[in-house]
Amino acid sequence: MxxxxxxxxxxxxxxxxxxxxxxxxxxxxxxxxxxxxxxxxxxxxxxxxxxxxxxxxxxxxxxxxxxxxxxxxxxxxxxxxxxxxxxxxxxxxxxxxxxxxxxxxxxxxxxxxxxxxxxxxxxxxxxxxxxxxxxxxxxxxxxxxxxxxxxxxxxxxxxxxxxxxxxxxxxxxxxxxxxxxxxxxVAAPQKEGIMEMLQYVAKKEGIELPQPLSSRIADASDRNLRRALLMLETCRVAQLPLTDDQPVQLTDWELYIQEVCNDILAEQTPKQLYLVRGKFYELLTNCIPPELILKRLLICLLRKLDDELKHHAAELAALYEHRLQEGQKAIFHLEAFVAKFMNEYKKWSISMYG
CATH class of the missing domain: 3.40.50.300 (P-loop containing nucleotide triphosphate hydrolases)
Incomplete structure (x- = not known):
C-alpha cells in the first residue's frame, strides 16, 4: 500500500x-x-x-x-x-x-x-x-x-x-x-506543515529523514501533500539510508512535459508541432488532466523565456485554459496553445536575431 x-x-x-x-x-x-x-x-x-x-x-x-x-x-x-x-x-x-x-x-x-x-x-x-x-x-x-x-x-x-x-x-x-x-x-498546507507530515511518516516507517532532504521535498511538492509523500517514498525506494544531498526525483509525466517544452523552444515547425501533439496524446491517455498539462508546460516555458515574452505566454495559457473548460476535445486546445506560442516565439526570435 x-x-x-x-x-x-x-x-x-x-x-x-x-x-x-x-x-x-x-x-x-x-x-x-x-x-x-x-x-x-x-x-x-x-x-x-x-x-x-x-x-x-x-x-x-x-x-x-x-x-x-x-x-x-x-x-x-x-x-x-x-x-x-x-x-x-x-x-x-x-x-x-x-x-x-x-x-x-x-x-x-x-x-x-x-x-x-x-x-x-x-x-x-x-x-x-x-x-x-x-x-x-x-x-x-x-x-x-x-x-x-x-x-x-x-x-x-x-x-x-x-x-x-x-x-x-x-x-x-x-x-x-x-x-x-x-x-x-481546505487550503494547501504550508511548507512547515508538509515537513512535519513527512517526518511523521518517516518515523512510522522507521527511517531517518534528514532535515535538508525534507525541506527540498517540501519545496519540490509545490504545497501538494500527496505529491510530497509520493516523493518521499520514491527517495526511500531509490536509496537507503536517506542522505542530505540525495536528489528528489520528479514524476515521469513532469519529466515528459519538460521534454515537450525543450522541443517547442528548439524548433518551431509544423513537423515539430505534429510530434508535440503525439506527446500530448501520450499524456492524456495516461490520465494526466489537460489543465495540469497546460499549467506545468507554462511553468517550464516561463523558466526559459525572456522577460518580454513571459507575460504574453501567460496570457495565451489563460485564454486556452478557459477554452479547455468550454470545449470537449482537450487535444485541440493544447495543440492550439502550442501552435500560437510557436508563432509568437518565432516572430520574437527573428526580430531579436534577424
Whole structure:
C-alpha cells in the first residue's frame, strides 16, 4: 500500500493538518447537524482525508468496508434509451462517484442515477444516521445543466441523503449549489506543515529523514501533500539510508512535459508541432488532466523565456485554459496553445536575431 493511503488519518481528532476544520466538523456531528457540504481547495490539500474522517465520525468504522464496481445504467429518455457505465465506490452508508466521467451525459447521471441511489436510505440502527451520504468528486467539471439538476436533487431528497461535494475550483460551481451547502475551504498546507507530515511518516516507517532532504521535498511538492509523500517514498525506494544531498526525483509525466517544452523552444515547425501533439496524446491517455498539462508546460516555458515574452505566454495559457473548460476535445486546445506560442516565439526570435 502506498504511504499516502497507509498513513492517512482516519479520525477527525487524529488530523495533523487542518485540525481546526476537523474540530468544527466534529462539533457539527455531535449536535446532529449534518448539512450538505462542499469541500474545495487545490489538489493534495487534504479534502479526501477530511471527507473520510467525517464519514467515520458519522457512521463508525463500518464505512471503510467499501467495494468498487462498474455498473451499466439504462436511462429512458423521451426520444431514446441511454446506456451508461459508471464506476462507484460504495459501503452500506455512502456512495462515491465522479459524474463528470460520462462527459456530456453528466446531467442524466445527476437526474437519474443519483435520484435512484438517494431513494434507498440505510436503516437507523444503534444510533447511526438514517440517511445515506453521496460523495460527488470534481463537481467543478460538471456541465451547467448537471449542476442545475443537482440543485433540484439536493432539495427533493435532503431527508434521505446528504451530498458531500468535492472540487478544486469553487468559482466553477454555480451559486444555487454553493448556497445550499456548507462550504469548507481546505487550503494547501504550508511548507512547515508538509515537513512535519513527512517526518511523521518517516518515523512510522522507521527511517531517518534528514532535515535538508525534507525541506527540498517540501519545496519540490509545490504545497501538494500527496505529491510530497509520493516523493518521499520514491527517495526511500531509490536509496537507503536517506542522505542530505540525495536528489528528489520528479514524476515521469513532469519529466515528459519538460521534454515537450525543450522541443517547442528548439524548433518551431509544423513537423515539430505534429510530434508535440503525439506527446500530448501520450499524456492524456495516461490520465494526466489537460489543465495540469497546460499549467506545468507554462511553468517550464516561463523558466526559459525572456522577460518580454513571459507575460504574453501567460496570457495565451489563460485564454486556452478557459477554452479547455468550454470545449470537449482537450487535444485541440493544447495543440492550439502550442501552435500560437510557436508563432509568437518565432516572430520574437527573428526580430531579436534577424
Amino acid at each position: 502506498l504511504w499516502v493511503d497507509k498513513h492517512r488519518p482516519r479520525k477527525l481528532d487524529k488530523l495533523i493538518l487542518h485540525k481546526d476544520i476537523g474540530a468544527n466538523l466534529k462539533k457539527l456531528v455531535e449536535v446532529g447537524d449534518c448539512p450538505h457540504t462542499l469541500f474545495y481547495g487545490p489538489p493534495g490539500a487534504g479534502k479526501k482525508t477530511l471527507i473520510i474522517a467525517l464519514l467515520r465520525e458519522i457512521y463508525g468504522p463500518g464505512v471503510e468496508k467499501v467495494k468498487v464496481e462498474t455498473r451499466p445504467w439504462k436511462i429512458q429518455l423521451p426520444s431514446r434509451k441511454l446506456e451508461l457505465e459508471l464506476t462507484t465506490c460504495a459501503s452500506n452508508y455512502h456512495v462515491e462517484m465522479n459524474p463528470s466521467d460520462v462527459g456530456n451525459n453528466d446531467r442524466y447521471v445527476v437526474q437519474e442515477i443519483i435520484k435512484d441511489m438517494a431513494k434507498s436510505r440505510p436503516l437507523d440502527i444503534k444510533g447511526q444516521r438514517g440517511f445515506k451520504v453521496l460523495i460527488l468528486n470534481e463537481v467543478d467539471r460538471l456541465s451547467k445543466e448537471a449542476q442545475h439538476s443537482l440543485r433540484r436533487t439536493m432539495e427533493k431528497y435532503s431527508q434521505a441523503c446528504r451530498l458531500v461535494l468535492c472540487c478544486n475550483n469553487v468559482s466553477k460551481v454555480i451559486e444555487p449549489v454553493r448556497s445550499r451547502c456548507l462550504c469548507i475551504r
